[in-house]
Amino acid sequence: xxxxxxxxxxxxxxxxxxxxxxxxxxxxxxxxxxxxxxxxxxxxxxxxxxxxxxxxxxxxxxxxxxxxxxxxxxxxxxxxxxxxxxxxxxxxxxxxxxxxxxxxxxxxxxxxxxxxxxxxxxxxxxxxxxxxxxxxxxxxxxxxxxxxxxxxxxxxxxxxxxx
Ligand code: COA
Numbered sequence: 602x603x604x605x606x607x608x609x610x611x612x613x614x615x616x617x618x619x620x621x622x623x624x625x626x627x628x629x630x631x632x633x634x635x636x637x638x639x640x641x642x643x644x645x646x647x648x649x650x651x652x653x654x655x656x657x658x659x660x661x662x663x664x665x666x667x668x669x670x671x672x673x674x675x676x677x678x679x680x681x682x683x684x685x686x687x688x689x690x691x692x693x694x695x696x697x698x699x700x701x702x703x704x705x706x707x708x709x710x711x712x713x714x715x716x717x718x719x720x721x722x723x724x725x726x727x728x729x730x731x732x733x734x735x736x737x738x739x740x741x742x743x744x745x746x747x748x749x750x751x752x753x754x755x756x757x758x759x760x761x762x763x764x
Contacts, residue, residue: 607687607718610639610676614646615756616657617734617748619726624657625693626720628664634668635683639676646761647735657754677711688715690762693722706762723750 610622613636627634638653648656650671657669672679680688688708690701705717723731734747738760744753 605687606633606635606685607681607689608635608637608676608680608715609684609689610648611638612644612659612731613642613653614644614731615653615748615752616736617662617726617729617731618692618746619693619722620657621660622723622726623689624661624667625664627665627689631687632666634664634667634689636667636687637676637679638671639679640673649762652755656755659751672713675708675711677708677715680708680715681712685715690716690717690719690724690739691722691726692719693727698704725741733742733745739764754762 607627609620609627613620618752624634625634636657638650638657640650646653650673654669654671657762661667661669676688679685682721688705690705692698701717702718708715708717722727729747734744734756737747738744738756750754
């Protein structure tokens with residue numbers, strides 16, 4: 602795919618090794634990947650959009666074709682604005698499928714020029730989610746296997762300040 606641009610969206614509250622696996626694989630498939638920190642209106646976030654963007658950037662200093670941004674509107678509009686041809690999502694289990702399928706259909710309707718592509722999540726990240734990381738951290742569990750070392754303290758500091 603020449604001059605291909607893909608978008609990796611999510612709330613990334615916080616980014617996990619599962620997300621980073623998907624972003625890294627997408628960066629090998631597309632000329633440019635834009636990680637979009639977006640809003641899921643059903644969720645109350647722990648980190649501000651700016652903090653989430655900074656944490657992702659800290660985790661991927663070497664991925665030169667990846668840009669990280671915050672966008673507050675409709676993802677389909679942002680894809681059109683940036684000329685993206687694909688939205689990349691990770692699929693963890695069948696339980697993700699119905700929700701992801703709904704979003705893919707809605708995005709296609711809103712922007713017919715963008716295709717949603719699903720990458721299967723690495724087996725070690727099948728059970729992982731941002732909520733799980735926050736819950737383990739809040740109970741003083743070890744989150745080392747779930748997030749990169751470079752953002753571990755940021756997460757622990759925020760969770761502890763909320764106690
Ligand atoms: N590895 C590990 N965990 C993963 C993962 C992976 N590969 N992919 C997803 N997850 C986790 C996430 O951490 C998240 O965990 P949480 O529920 O504990 O926060 C959960 O799976 C759901 O992730 P996802 O399906 O990406 O949803 P999201 O809430 O992170 O992001 C948006 C959804 C932001 C992409 C979507 O709401 C959106 O596009 N918003 C913009 C507005 C818009 O256009 N709305 C209309 C959409 S049709």
